[in-house]
Amino acid sequence: MNGNLKILRSLINEIRHVAKEKKMKDNIMVQYILEEAKKHRETSEVLCKAREELKSMGENYLCYLESQRKYNEIRTQYAGKGDRSVKETADLVGFKLPHDPK
Structure with a gap:
């Protein structure tokens, strides 16, 4: 039940x-x-129902909720905002332009 409690807390x-x-x-x-x-x-x-049923269902729902939250964060961060400058694009992907100090 300890693992199930951890999953329940994470779901909440x-x-x-x-x-x-x-x-x-x-x-x-x-x-x-x-x-x-x-x-x-x-x-x-x-009734000796499958003991791992709650755990597996909880893990599935938790994975779904976490994935949805992360997807929304990534989508808002990298969403198209029209045309970007070369510097903004380079900063977005982690590159430096040749004239930037290293």
């Missing part, structure tokens, strides 16, 4: 980045995740 942290509500307990996504975690805990002990 990622939801916090995109959530409009200030309190996470009011967020419907967080409520759903916590309810599913409680259901899984009860069924895995009583």
Whole structure:
């Protein structure tokens, strides 16, 4: 359960980045995740449901949320802003122009 708790915390942290509500307990996504975690805990002990199901689902959702956040950050950083000068383009990709001091 320790690994599952870490995944749950990470999921809530990622939801916090995109959530409009200030309190996470009011967020419907967080409520759903916590309810599913409680259901899984009860069924895995009583009915011997696959113990890794919650972990794998949580890891998949966490990967999706992190990827979406990183994609949006990269897209806003490198989005086309029309024509750029040669210096701006060189700075963007990490090059120096020949007349710049080294």
